[in-house]
Amino acid sequence: MTLSASSRSILIAAFVLWLAASLLIFASGLLHMHSDEDLSYRATNGTLGDTIYYQQSLQDNQAPLWFVTFWGWRQLVGDAEWSSRVLGVFLTLPALAIAYRMGRNWFGEFAAVSTVLIAVTNAFFITYAMDIRPYPMVMFVTAISFWAFDRWLIRPKPRSAAIYGVSLALMLYVHYLLVFVITAQALYLLASRRLNRRTLIQGIGAGVLAFVLWLPWFPTFLTQFFGLRNLEAVSGTGRGIGGIGVSTKPTTPETIIDLVYTMGNGVIWLYGIMLIIGVILLWRRRRFWLAITWALLVPAIYLGVNLFSGVYAQRYVAHAMIGIGLALGAVIAVLPTRLRWTGLAGVIAVNIIVLPLQIPPRTPFRDVLGAMEIHAGDVIYLDHASEGDQSYTGYQLRNYLAPGYEVVWDHDFARAESTRRVWYITADWFNEDVRATFAALEPTHPVQQVVGKCDRQYCFLAQLMEAPPLSEPIQFGERMLFWGADVDPSLQDGINARLWWRVEQAPERDYSIGLQLLDESGRLVAQSDGAIQNYGLETIQTSSLEPGRLYIDHRTLSLPTDRMDGAYTLALVVYQSWDNVRLEVDGVDSYIIDTITIQ
Numbered sequence: 001m002t003l004s005a006s007s008r009s010i011l012i013a014a015f016v017l018w019l020a021a022s023l024l025i026f027a028s029g030l031l032h033m034h035s036d037e038d039l040s041y042r043a044t045n046g047t048l049g050d051t052i053y054y055q056q057s058l059q060d061n062q063a064p065l066w067f068v069t070f071w072g073w074r075q076l077v078g079d080a081e082w083s084s085r086v087l088g089v090f091l092t093l094p095a096l097a098i099a100y101r102m103g104r105n106w107f108g109e110f111a112a113v114s115t116v117l118i119a120v121t122n123a124f125f126i127t128y129a130m131d132i133r134p135y136p137m138v139m140f141v142t143a144i145s146f147w148a149f150d151r152w153l154i155r156p157k158p159r160s161a162a163i164y165g166v167s168l169a170l171m172l173y174v175h176y177l178l179v180f181v182i183t184a185q186a187l188y189l190l191a192s193r194r195l196n197r198r199t200l201i202q203g204i205g206a207g208v209l210a211f212v213l214w215l216p217w218f219p220t221f222l223t224q225f226f227g228l229r230n231l232e233a234v235s236g237t238g239r240g241i242g243g244i245g246v247s248t249k250p251t252t253p254e255t256i257i258d259l260v261y262t263m264g265n266g267v268i269w270l271y272g273i274m275l276i277i278g279v280i281l282l283w284r285r286r287r288f289w290l291a292i293t294w295a296l297l298v299p300a301i302y303l304g305v306n307l308f309s310g311v312y313a314q315r316y317v318a319h320a321m322i323g324i325g326l327a328l329g330a331v332i333a334v335l336p337t338r339l340r341w342t343g344l345a346g347v348i349a350v351n352i353i354v355l356p357l358q359i360p361p362r363t364p365f366r367d368v369l370g371a372m373e374i375h376a377g378d379v380i381y382l383d384h385a386s387e388g389d390q391s392y393t394g395y396q397l398r399n400y401l402a403p404g405y406e407v408v409w410d411h412d413f414a415r416a417e418s419t420r421r422v423w424y425i426t427a428d429w430f431n432e433d434v435r436a437t438f439a440a441l442e443p444t445h446p447v448q449q450v451v452g453k454c455d456r457q458y459c460f461l462a463q464l465m466e467a468p469p470l471s472e473p474i475q476f477g478e479r480m481l482f483w484g485a486d487v488d489p490s491l492q493d494g495i496n497a498r499l500w501w502r503v504e505q506a507p508e509r510d511y512s513i514g515l516q517l518l519d520e521s522g523r524l525v526a527q528s529d530g531a532i533q534n535y536g537l538e539t540i541q542t543s544s545l546e547p548g549r550l551y552i553d554h555r556t557l558s559l560p561t562d563r564m565d566g567a568y569t570l571a572l573v574v575y576q577s578w579d580n581v582r583l584e585v586d587g588v589d590s591y592i593i594d595t596i597t598i599q
Contacts, residue, residue: 009109013100016113020096020120021089027126027355028085032362037132038392041079044071061224061244064217065173066134081132081366081399088136092129095136095143096120099322102147103329106287111326111333114344119325121351122265123358128318134175135318141170142181142319146294149185150287152206153192156199165206169213176221177316180301181294188293192286243310251306259299262314263324266354270347271328278331288330294323361457363427365393368452369400372423372462376404379419383411383437384428385460393425417441424463429454441465446550468500468550474591476574477583479507480542483550485593487570493561495596499553499572501532503545510541512577515555516590518569525568526557563598570594 043054044067051071052064070087077083096116103112119125128135145167152160171178189195189203211218225242232238232245239245249255264271275292282288299317306312332343380401386393397407405423408415416422422445426434445465452461469484476482483500497515510531517526532540536554545551570593575582582589 009104012109012113013097013104016100016116017093017097020116021093023120024089024092024126024129025086028082028130030356030359031085031127031130032364032366033081033132033396034362035392037084038395040067040070040084040132041074041395043067044074048072061228062134063173063175063221065170066137066175069137070132079399084132085130088130088132091136091140095139095319095322098143098147099326102150102287103326106291106326107285107330107333110340110344111329113329114332114347115322115325115329117344117348118328118351119321121348121355122321122324123351123355124262124265124314124318125321125325126355127360128315131315133315135315137174138171138178139319139322141167141174142178142294143322145171145178145181145185146290146323150290152202153189153194153199156194156202158202158205161202161206162209165209166213168206168210172210172214173217175316177302177311180305180311181298181319183301184293184298187297188290192289238310240307240309243306245310248306248310248313250310251303251312255312256303259303259314259317262358263299263321265351266358267350270350271324274328274331274347278327278334281334282330285330288327291323291326291330295320295327296323298323363458363460364452365396365460366400368460368462369396371451372401372464373449374402374405374423375421377419378405378421378423379416380405380407380423380425381413381416382407382409383424383426383434384431385425386427393427411437413437413440417444420467420469422465424465425461427460429459429461438463443548443550446552448552468502470500473502474585476585476591477507477511479503479505480511480574480583482572482585482591485570485572487594487596489596489598493559495526495557495559495570497555497557497570497593499532499555501545501551501553502549504547506545506547507542509576510543511574511583513542513553514573514575515557516571516573517557517559517596518571519564520567522569525563526559528555528557559598565599566597568596568598570596 043062044051048068048071051067054067070084073084073087077086096119099115099119100112103115120129129139130136145164148160148164148167152164168182171181186203189199195203228244229238229242235246237246239248239250260268278288299320302312302317328347332340332347335343380397382393394407397405406419416424422441424438424441426438428434442465445467447463448466449464450461451463453459454461469486470482473481473483481501481503483502485500486498488496495517499513499515512529513532514527514529516524519525530539532542532545532551532553533555534540534551534553540551572591572593573582573589574585585591
């Protein structure tokens with residue numbers, strides 16, 4: 001059966017968009033949460049009314065539409081990080097579908113395919129397409145607006161102008177700074193020589209319609225604007241006549257270079273050469289310049305206005321990557337037929353190769369906290385790690401850790417010291433106060449496990465510090481002090497045990513330590529003898545023990561294959577290896593650690 005051209009086109013579009021969705025979902029595993037995403041959860045806690053009030057009460061300075069949408073999404077799917085990111089797929093996939101349609105109408109089907117695949121393999125696009133913030137919706141409504149804008153220019157009729165006007169209001173309900181997209185579109189209209197009396201009247205009408213639709217929220221916007229200006233004036237973070245100085249960057253050569261590098265996915269030379277080719281080959285194509293308007297003019301306006309008002313941050317212009325995709329897709333489509341596939345494959349291959357390096361480094365809370373083995377009664381001691389139950393770290397703990405732990409929010413060192421297992425968490429390991437607190441806890445709670453790291457990429461350390469099982473020691477002979485054992489009988493063919501030792505004075509002789517498994521008749525079934533295997537890494541003779549230091553002797557008892565099911569006794573002996581004379585403990589020559597049932 002031969003497919004018609006329209007059916008073939010639909011199948012290609014469906015496959016490309018399915019591939020784009022798959023890539024986005026796969027790439028979500030490369031992303032980790034950042035502090036602004038935590039604000040999204042705070043802003044949408046409670047009822048829908050609470051969410052809207054959160055915006056109106058100056059606790060935030062955002063437009064409402066994405067937050068209302070995210071509130072509904074949370075009610076539907078819950079609060080897990082992954083499911084929250086999936087909302088980004090449902091918002092950016094329609095944006096990519098619109099871009100596909102524009103690319104096909106403007107430059108042909110190959111350009112449409114190239115547009116989507118180039119965008120969806122770019123780290124800047126992926127980062128904010130899956131962000132738990134308004135930026136995926138920003139991409140969606142911006143795509144709608146550029147589609148409506150182009151449609152109006154082709155068919156300058158009142159209905160088309162009205163649809164364009166609705167798109168403008170939609171953008172303002174998602175993010176206020178999208179007013180600069182409207183500015184870019186207006187400049188394009190002036191430069192394209194399509195401005196005449198009819199388009200002027202219709203354009204003004206579209207603007208009036210947009211304002212009327214936005215008018216119910218306009219008083220809230222003014223309250224947010226002046227409230228924010230007053231707040232920044234008091235805090236000294238204000239910059240220019242408006243905007244948000246505390247969360248934006250000034251326009252400097254370094255800022256511009258950083259944006260170019262980010263938008264170019266770290267391969268500026270490739271993107272730059274392709275855009276130059278496009279200018280040479282497509283300079284007569286009006287829609288190529290509309291793509292350039294989206295890709296380059298919009299960010300340029302942000303940077304320009306940012307000279308006198310704090311309005312620029314990279315995330316605000318992430319939607320421009322769809323414009324980049326359209327421009328580069330047009331360039332690939334105009335190449336000779338034999339070079340198109342090679343060119344597209346080359347760009348995608350380079351994008352994918354550099355992708356992991358271009359994803360912004362963030363603290364991998366999901367990985368660090370997921371590697372922590374939480375026991376009932378564990379204490380988590382936060383030291384310079386965003387303390388507070390409602391803090392960013394607090395959300396991460398609730399999201400990724402199994403229940404059963406207690407968090408010490410107020411630097412209650414006595415509470416940590418009195419608990420056997422303490423997870424010492426810090427995001428500022430080289431802070432002198434942190435190191436001093438850690439050093440005070442370590443003599444009684446030696447480190448058992450370290451998760452995370454502190455280097456140039458990020459600093460977030462979770463260290464399991466554990467005290468001995470016994471508060472008072474069991475004494476073998478005159479000097480060998482046994483502080484208890486942790487026994488793990490879960491192995492199918494063996495038993496793992498940690499034997500805790502600390503002496504006040506080192507023995508004069510080198511004793512052998514025997515961990516023994518006895519059956520119900522007292523027959524020896526398995527044993528592990530020898531010197532202390534400290535953490536299982538180093539052998540330490542008893543005469544070399546340092547007074548006051550804790551030693552953890554890691555032992556494994558291998559069970560015989562012909563063992564019988566039943567109750568077994570785990571015993572500990574300390575003896576002289578040269579004559580097998582045992583040290584006594586409370587008048588007997590062995591200490592019973594535990595009774596274990598083996599099946």
